[in-house]
Amino acid sequence: MQSFEYANPATLKEAFAALGATWEDSAVLAGGTDLLSIMKDYVQSPKRVVNIKGIKELGGISRKGGNIRVGATVTLDELTSNAAVRASFPGLVQAALGVSSPQLRNMGTVAGDLCQRPRCWYFRRGFGLLGKGPNGEALVPTGENKFHAIFSNGPAYFVSASTLGPALVALGASVTIASASGNRTVLVEKFFVAPTGDGQREIDLKPNEIVTEILIPAPATKNATYEVRQRELLDWPLSAASVALRMNGTTITSASIALGHVAPTIWRATQAEKMLVGKTITVATAEAAGEAAVANATPLSGNKYKVQLTKVAVKRALLAAAGIKA
């Protein structure tokens, strides 16, 4: 790990002053479950690390207008223990519990989950976020891509590592991003971006900005998350689906379906969402929605199986949201 300065601000203002203009200048430290390891591997070598855990206003879960506000440094454990969150957003709790390591849930933060870097093994071995070989060739499409994207036409083929992302997108959540020049609000769905060139990041965040909170609209939905994972032990999902349904009786009035670990971003299954409107959830409609969700998939040489997994994840998430046992 490259030596670095350590800043420990008590206020956002102090934090903004410590942050630099480029990703080489500084990095934000919250739980540290990703940053420390990626720095040890020299994949990211910021000159300064800015710890934001000491900034009080970044913590806490509360009601704010029509939203539940989750502070950026709330840990996954705090999130899953919160009664209001548990009552309204089972899909979010299910996603957080998918991080099946108490240590990571105790340390990892909600905003950190959104900002963590992809786990692509080419990226982590130093071949860049776009996975390029010695001659600039794309390594992923012809290489080992069983854990890569099935919704991407390049040049980014990694999958977003965010565990909470699908649930937050399905719930219509947004993030508040602050900097010295003020605040802006971005839908979580828009927060994830697929880079198109070298040097670009996978999230809509500038080096001098900090995610301060996540706002989740409170209106009642039936929501659930289903992850397919190889191991029960801590493992990245092979595919994950989160759904949020607004119902009139047993009829769906609107559906949000967000897919994780299948694209560089959190992937919205809009075709499946549309076809569910006006329907009742049954095994047959859930299966049809699963089919619709992957209709536009473009799997790589080694990950066709993820298309099937995604179908199943959508089906099972819908059935779980509707309380139907498959």
Next chain:
Amino acid sequence: MPEYKWPPMGKRKVMGQRINRLDGPVKSAGRAKYPSDLNPQGLLQTAMLTSPYAHAKIRSINLDAAKAIPGVSGINLFVQPGAEIQWAGAEIALVAANTEEIARDAVRAIKIDWEVLPHVVKDENLAKAGTRAKAAGEQVTGDPEKAFSEANVTLEGEYGIPVITHCCLEPHGNVISWKGDKIDYWPSTQAVSTVATQLATLINVPATNINVTCDYMGGGFGSKFPPDSWGAESAKLSKGSGGRPVKVFLDRATELTIAGVRPSHYAKIKIGAKSDGSITAWQSDSWSSGGFGGGGMSPIPYVFVNIPNRRNNHAAVSLNSGPQRAWRAPNHPQAAFLTCSALTDLAAKLNMDPLALLHKNAGLTLRADTYRNQLEKAAELIDWKNKYHAPGEGKGTLRRGVGIGVATWGGGGHASKCKVTIHPDGSVEVELGSQDLGTGNRTCISMVAAESLGLPMSAIKVKIGNNSYPASGPSGGSTTIGGVSTSTRKASLNALEKLFEKVAPALGVAADQLEAVDSRIQVKGNPNKAMSWKQAAQKMGPSPIEEMGENVPAQAAREGLNTLGAAGVQMAEVEVDTETGIVKMRKLVAVQDCGLVVNPKTAESQVFGACIMSICAALYEERVMDAVTGRVLNPDMEFYKLAGLPDIGEIVVHMDIQEVHDKRGVIGLGEPCAIGGIAAIANAVHNALGVRVPTVPVTSDRVLNALGNKRYA
């Protein structure tokens, strides 16, 4: 000379008891110091530069910038300019510095001018291996062509098991201090008594200068015998620094890249059988790779070795990847997987229960009665009768199935010397230059000494883990327990004989009329003519009794204390989610004989560990190489996946403890129990699905690919 043979099974007081391991409390409390825990005063840390290329020549190396970094003590090169590197991860330079951070910075400051050369790192497809595949010659027995033409049923299948790594929890490495002519060496090793000589040769000093200490070590599985290049260079760096201790332990990525792999094994297999299931012919065309040196043929057909007509062809594929090392039962897990998979598929083709097929052909094994008994016992424990169904039969998306794997191993005792000292105060020391890999070796030695001396274990002080003790063999090939139990037995009885001579006059009988029972020396069978152990020791005079005992492998058969030849049967039950291809373990049953079992509890622990390793290799574990960059893509514990506690299911271990096995003597256990599980699990998946997933680990992608458009409801 004392009668060394083991007391009869029913008469043993300590051996055969379920004894907790002596070092359990210190290990679980974190007080046991492993070599990697040691941080002596003045320690220098190291970092290693390894090759980023799978095949390359080094044009030049420039160390100037690295040497200029404050805190760098020394930099040693493993290779010189002009060297050709044959795998990514190969050792280039070792930096010693005041801190690990400085050492790592210095590694990054080393400048190398590389000439990158073409590489081959993939072996799944033999056709693509080209000239890197070297035929190993054909072996033919009987008349396979005739046998196949006369067979009623012929099975043809293709199976594969990829390279896996040792993934030792404590990585390879050591702490070492070289001051003047004294070298203190703390390696994480499987070979306390032989590693000094190897290191001495590498650094050109007399072996007598090297003091080896390894009280505990965190896993080796066959990969931790030699001192390794980093051991030698760390020694030189210590000398160069004026004797400061130097610590070198591979980081996780390097550990998984160069510290040993188990070779892959792929095979096209053909088996011919009569309608009643009698197997008449075997043919295999196989290939394997364990790195640049290729890979040997595993012993196939496995266990069912006496198939009358056989033809084997094998090719060794040379890859630009980290080299193989012995991996817990070298080549046997691969052989068991290939053979038992094909036999299970043959059973399906015959519409036969595979259990019946194995029973039918038990005569083709070298220990037919043992395998028949073990098959029966394992079937009972997994409830085969109720759980087995025709392959793929069942209802619903979740499907269960059961499968079988078999194993065989040698495990005779290695050369071992033991010294037993009885002090005049009655205290007892047992010394061997042996090592405890976590198997319970220390505990078993204590049990043998206690049994032999008629003392409780608490009266015995076992000293192992240092090369100043009498030499005992390296722990490989499951040879340790046979060796150390024999040498400890003989040394104990030799010492006891000397003690008898001292106390015989006081008890008024000849020395050979005495026995040691329950901390007493008494006239045989007469507790009334006795004295306590302590009183007896006082008769010794001022000098302790020091006696040696030795296991000489060539004499073992005559003496009968240890022998070789272990059989095992494992059966698995799995549940497969047919929509996702995710396989979950439900149960793994291991039935294992290993002759006289010194400590059933630590023996079972060995088997539990082996079962977990089998689950890892069957469901999760594989090294992933990248064709273009030539690098290992998953040298970490994130994508190099091992099973966690929730993935293991129920494990049932049945040590096949019977007088008939016990009479054979002590046999090693570490390896035989690590063989059959992979096959059992893969075959259970076949039983669940009715479709063969040809390559392990049986991951979601492989299951779904094998299922194709087949749907289950």
